[in-house]
Amino acid sequence: MLPVPSIGSLLAQPRLLRGIAVAGGGFLVAQWALADVFHVPGGGLGLLAVGGGIWWLSRPAKAPAFQSPASVQGWLKRCDAVLDQFDALEELAGTAASRDQRQRALDQVVERSGPLTVAVVGSEGVALPESKSLQQALSGRHALNLCVGHPLPSVSDSWAWPLTIQQQDALLFILPLPLRAADLLRLQEVPLRQPAWLAVNRAELEGDWDAAHQALLAQLPDRWHQRLLVWDGSPDQLRSLLLPIRQLLQQPNLGLDLTRQRLLEALHRDWQAELESLRRQRFRGLLQRSQWLVAGAVVASPLPSTDLLAVAVGNGLMLSEMGSIWGCRWTPDVLQVAAKHLAAAALAQGVVEWSGQALLGLAKLEGGSWMAAGMMQGLSAAYLTRVVGVSMADWMALNAGVAKPDLELLKQQAPLLVAKASEQERLNWQGFLQQAGRWMQGQASAKTA
Structure with missing residues (x-):
């Protein structure tokens, strides 16, 4: 319960009393002037009411916003609605229906099952940990599929991630030091809802690590500051380093559900653009x-x-x-x-x-x-x-x-x-x-x- 200030404590603050006196006196003078001189009904109170009404009516209205579903069933309902819209538009245009192909893509996402999959990928010229060491570092009570991707090119016409990488339940991206422009462009394309972590091998750096670390954080978007894993290059450190990913793998049902929602959202977005x-x-x-x-x-x-x-x-x-x-x-x-x-x-x-x-x-x-x-x-x-x-x-x-x-x-x-x-x-x-x-x-x- 908040304490109620006493009169004595208020009297002990002359600056506060002067402020209250000036504000109150100003309001009384304005009230008299508006009521008796300008004949405004209600004086200052009427003016306050009118001003409040104007403020209320002039507030910027909010545009209708898309409400993202919070479950697989919600996204499935949205996707079914888009399929119906495709059918209606194709019927209106008198073209052949093409629902079957889209329905198969939808069923493929909904019927997705375990085990969870983790993609490990690096830029061109970056040395990745051995697959065996990664498998041991990520192993736990539940099975997993490890997907070690091909090196990503440093020159490309598109920085979008391959579809096979986007479909993984988690992503570990090994970065070079110092960062290259291609890596920063590719980081911008990582799906927001995909669980992803970055890793750097400090053993490959020549020079002051603290300065390099600060420069790296300054380059990375805020999203990655808490998802940056620093590796000393030894296989023995990998298990402790990859603890955040291993914790995700301990809840396979939740991980699969989140991936389904993310893929359904991407499918819905692509269909809406096509529609x-x-x-x-x-x-x-x-x-x-x-x-x-x-x-x-x-x-x-x-x-x-x-x-x-x-x-x-x-x-x-x-x-x-x-x-x-x-x-x-x-x-x-x-x-x-x-x-x-x-x-x-x-x-x-x-x-x-x-x-x-x-x-x-x-x-x-x-x-x-x-x-x-x-x-x-x-x-x-x-x-x-x-x-x-x-x-x-x-x-x-x-x-x-x-x-x-x-x-x-x-x-x-x-x-x-x-x-x-x-x-x-x-x-x-x-x-x-x-x-x-x-x-x-x-x-x-x-x-x-």
Whole structure:
């Protein structure tokens, strides 16, 4: 129980009393001024309440975060859901289903059994302990499989670890002294959830070990400071040196469970990336079709402004199909409101003005009358559809699997989403113009027919 300060102890601290008196006096003066001079209801208390409300409403909202499962069954459920999404997308695209191959990869991870496996690997030119000495140093009550890998090259196009090493239950990486750039790059690629240790042979170092040790710690990321094993080069020290790995091997069931979770997480991550790539391919065809439908509607419309059609992506069929692509089973009203938020942000950032000016510049170069006002307006609307559509796709990708999206959060995120999409599409401006040229030729052919 915390002690309650007595009045006597407070009186004994004049500096504290002066601070309290100044703060209290300031509050009373502010209260009087606000209530009697400026006629603010409630005076300072009202101001505090209003200020608190403003602070509460202006707090940065949190984006929906992916909640990692904490069990094999949880990851298995997530992976099954991704397989279902692959099936739905392939059915939507009318392509052959490819679930069997992915299902086999999933079953292979789930059915993984013991004994635990330990990989020992070193960089090119690093001498590894003998396999027999390692086996003796790691032996215990439970069986284990020791995998001594080939030397890792110091020059490579990729620093990712071989899949066979990533699948091991534990990793021991023997480092050279001094460290090389290749070793540091490879350390960055060690899976975070894989139990791994580093080892250095101080007997191979010529010079002051303390200085070399401090330099080594300064180079290594913090993750490895407590997982660095210093070996004197003798086989007799190996058993005591490898005690942390041996302790892991004493709980084989736990070790296997953690490895399954890690491999399922990696599988889920790879599948999500593949799924998103397929979604984007499907979306690009939908976007190109929709943007020219919107452009045609603007050209045919007697209204002089694209503002009323700014929510070009609000086309019901397009939004509905986007929802199917990303597996977002939201109501049409939710999709319409989301599209309006993104379109408003795009208009505020001058997407229409920028595209109009760029098209006017091209019109001057062409010198012809092909850029009539209505046609240019249609192209600007098509480009706006493109930017808003990409923004919508990014938002759906972030909220895939969310039962009810946070539209207020979208309102805050909309400027950033639109800015990213706008920059991306500006880089692809030439591709848009090529599509625009084909569309305009089609329009001209339709008029002459």
